[in-house]
Amino acid sequence: xxxxxxKHVHDYQNGKISxxxxxxxxxxxxxxxxxxxxxxxxxxxxxDAALVNHVSYTCPDYRRAADWYSTVFNLDQVGATARDVALxxxxxxEKPYGVSADDVPLTHIICRTRxxxxxxxxxxxxxxxxxxIDHIAFTVADFDRERAKAQFAAVGVKNVRDGGPFSVYVNxxxxxxxxxxxxxxxxxxxxxxxxxxxxxx
Amino acid sequence: xxRFIADLVQSLDSGKIDRREFCKSVALAAAVYxxxxxxxxxxQRGFKIIGINHMSYTCPDYPKARDWYASVLNxxxxxxxxxxxxxxxxxxxxxxxxxxxxxARNPGNVASGSAGxxxxxxxxIDHICYTIPNxxxxxxxxxxxxxxxxxxxxxxxxxxYDPFDxxxxxxxxxxxxxxxx
Numbered sequence: 001x002x003x004x005x006x007k008h009v010h011d012y013q014n015g016k017i018s019x020x021x022x023x024x025x026x027x028x029x030x031x032x033x034x035x036x037x038x039x040x041x042x043x044x045x046x047x048d049a050a051l052v053n054h055v056s057y058t059c060p061d062y063r064r065a066a067d068w069y070s071t072v073f074n075l076d077q078v079g080a081t082a083r084d085v086a087l088x089x090x091x092x093x094e095k096p097y098g099v100s101a102d103d104v105p106l107t108h109i110i111c112r113t114r115x116x117x118x119x120x121x122x123x124x125x126x127x128x129x130x131x132x133i134d135h136i137a138f139t140v141a142d143f144d145r146e147r148a149k150a151q152f153a154a155v156g157v158k159n160v161r162d163g164g165p166f167s168v169y170v171n172x173x174x175x176x177x178x179x180x181x182x183x184x185x186x187x188x189x190x191x192x193x194x195x196x197x198x199x200x201x
Numbered sequence: 202x203x204r205f206i207a208d209l210v211q212s213l214d215s216g217k218i219d220r221r222e223f224c225k226s227v228a229l230a231a232a233v234y235x236x237x238x239x240x241x242x243x244x245q246r247g248f249k250i251i252g253i254n255h256m257s258y259t260c261p262d263y264p265k266a267r268d269w270y271a272s273v274l275n276x277x278x279x280x281x282x283x284x285x286x287x288x289x290x291x292x293x294x295x296x297x298x299x300x301x302x303x304x305a306r307n308p309g310n311v312a313s314g315s316a317g318x319x320x321x322x323x324x325x326i327d328h329i330c331y332t333i334p335n336x337x338x339x340x341x342x343x344x345x346x347x348x349x350x351x352x353x354x355x356x357x358x359x360x361x362y363d364p365f366d367x368x369x370x371x372x373x374x375x376x377x378x379x380x381x382x
Contacts (some may be wrong), residue, residue, distance in 0.1 A: 041311075057325075060323055120353060122354060123353030131366075140249060161314045
């Protein structure tokens with residue numbers, strides 16, 4: 001509780017939260033603690049991210065990128081505009097793999113061409129981040145490293161690199177790095193560790 | 202096979218593939234068909250993506266990112282993979298059953314085979330959008346506010362910044378859906 005209060009006071013003193021909000025939060029925490037539910041009050045729960053909804057990929061020529069992703073990964077292009085197009089991981093009406101909920105749509109890539117500081121969500125111009133998503137890894141069906149290399153070669157993709165025994169890396173036409181692996185590469189047992197971690201998924 | 206060829210022709214006509222690629226694909230299809238496995242011909246054209254396996258997120262201070270994503274998006278850090286330089290943050294279905302993870306890592310922590318972060322790359326992932334099921338506008342906004350975050354966007358599709366000014370979008374199925382653009 002003390003840590004919780006200290007954090008919020010710190011945020012208040014640094015102008016991150018208003019006085020009113022500080023009062024509301026501390027009141028809620030205090031009353032909840034009194035009701036012996038302090039655990040839930042001490043750290044307000046976050047939101048449950050169910051799946052990646054989309055990846056926003058910005059490049060100099062979105063059509064070229066979209067055509068490449070369509071060809072290499074068998075993705076349809078839907079909802080094209082003058083500056084972007086979506087490539088869903090499946091057909092309309094399909095559910096994402098492993099998801100039973102009805103309100104979780106298929107993950108998709110949005111290939112777009114626009115200034116990097118374009119407004120985010122109608123707000124001010126997008127900030128320049130100090131972090132970067134340096135590569136994305138796709139899970140593909142029936143992954144086999146040597147077959148994957150042959151498949152890339154068949155569609156003209158060069159510079160395919162091994163990512164351990166259980167994944168490969170390639171670059172798209174704009175030099176963006178992609179990794180391909182199977183379902184067995186997980187947060188618990190990544191591509192580099194699979195040979196030794198004893199996870200048999 | 203006929204459908205496969207028809208698709209190829211359509212791709213050629215629309216300029217998605219060039220003549221050379223078309224020829225290679227037909228030849229490959231014929232060879233595979235000749236070997237008695239027509240279905241394999243379609244597989245050879247490309248991959249079937251099941252989903253996002255993971256996203257590699259390089260930032261100046263990975264514990265800060267780890268704690269933020271765990272707190273705001275309820276991602277779970279896999280303790281055995283937190284080595285002081287990176288952490289794997291799981292979300293969605295179970296690992297191995299469609300689940301994804303965000304690898305939060307410090308600069309210089311590069312996976313084997315990866316080129317790592319390349320400053321000045323021509324293409325960037327400028328934001329990631331996460332689906333929040335059972336979307337309740339008031340609850341979502343209150344939760345983000347309680348985390349001290351400034352929220353922009355419209356109902357059902359909101360944006361916040363993580364500690365490294367990376368744009369994070371969260372959305373409902375109704376507002377962000379490839380087939381409803």
